[in-house]
Amino acid sequence: MSLKAAVIPVTPLQQNCSLVWCEETKKGAFVDPGGEKDRLLDVAGKAGVILEKLLVTHGHLDHAGAVADLAEDLGLPVEGPHPEDRFWIDQIAEQGLKYGMAGLRPFTPDRWLHQGDACTVGNQTFDVLHCPGHTPGHVVFFHAGQRVAFVGDVLFQGSIGRSDFPRGDFDTLIRSIRENLWPLGDDVTFVPGHGPLSTFGHERATNPYVADRLFEPVG
Ligand SMILES: [Zn+2]
Numbered sequence: 001m002s003l004k005a006a007v008i009p010v011t012p013l014q015q016n017c018s019l020v021w022c023e024e025t026k027k028g029a030f031v032d033p034g035g036e037k038d039r040l041l042d043v044a045g046k047a048g049v050i051l052e053k054l055l056v057t058h059g060h061l062d063h064a065g066a067v068a069d070l071a072e073d074l075g076l077p078v079e080g081p082h083p084e085d086r087f088w089i090d091q092i093a094e095q096g097l098k099y100g101m102a103g104l105r106p107f108t109p110d111r112w113l114h115q116g117d118a119c120t121v122g123n124q125t126f127d128v129l130h131c132p133g134h135t136p137g138h139v140v141f142f143h144a145g146q147r148v149a150f151v152g153d154v155l156f157q158g159s160i161g162r163s164d165f166p167r168g169d170f171d172t173l174i175r176s177i178r179e180n181l182w183p184l185g186d187d188v189t190f191v192p193g194h195g196p197l198s199t200f201g202h203e204r205a206t207n208p209y210v211a212d213r214l215f216e217p218v219g
């Protein structure tokens with residue numbers, strides 16, 4: 001019996017919220033419920049998932065915009081991100097207005113996460129990796145058995161997260177990817193915060209920002 005997952009793009013920013021659940025217990029969690037609460041609950045209901053908690057990679061509004069409402073309405077505990085992202089969560093209402101999303105509310109996670117922590121969903125376990133650079137408190141959730149990682153805005157197919165936000169840092173982001181994600185294995189599939197899924201091996205071979213071999217200029 002293993003981990004199941006469904007990716008549900010939410011908000012005008014098309015953020016990949018994931019519903020993850022344990023096949024055995026039917027207990028599940030949303031990873032990065034950024035918005036569209038009713039639609040998310042509909043997907044969970046149709047899959048017969050009993051929601052157990054909310055997991056958050058980082059404090060940006062498109063990833064955490066519906067956390068306060070879901071936590072309150074359903075009494076769900078919130079795990080993540082790392083405490084360095086508190087300043088992003090605290091300004092989530094103002095950030096939401098910038099992107100045309102009114103009524104977003106800050107929250108305090110029941111559990112802040114750190115490198116080496118583990119989060120459970122039913123009988124499934126996710127390893128927590130602290131991957132700063134896009135935001136200082138960004139975390140990644142890795143399921144070793146299923147070889148899948150939920151990486152938020154750290155890494156995308158063919159690209160990496162922005163590092164020009166307050167307290168973002170390009171070199172730190174590259175180091176997070178190379179030193180924290182690559183050791184998990186080339187065969188790992190990742191669900192990025194935006195866009196299509198890929199594998200670490202594919203990005204190590206082709207991603208212009210983090211490939212092992214630097215691309216030679218053409219011509
Ligand atoms: Zn972000």
Ligand SMILES: [Zn+2]
Nearest residue numbers: 015062153193
């Ligand atoms: Zn995002």
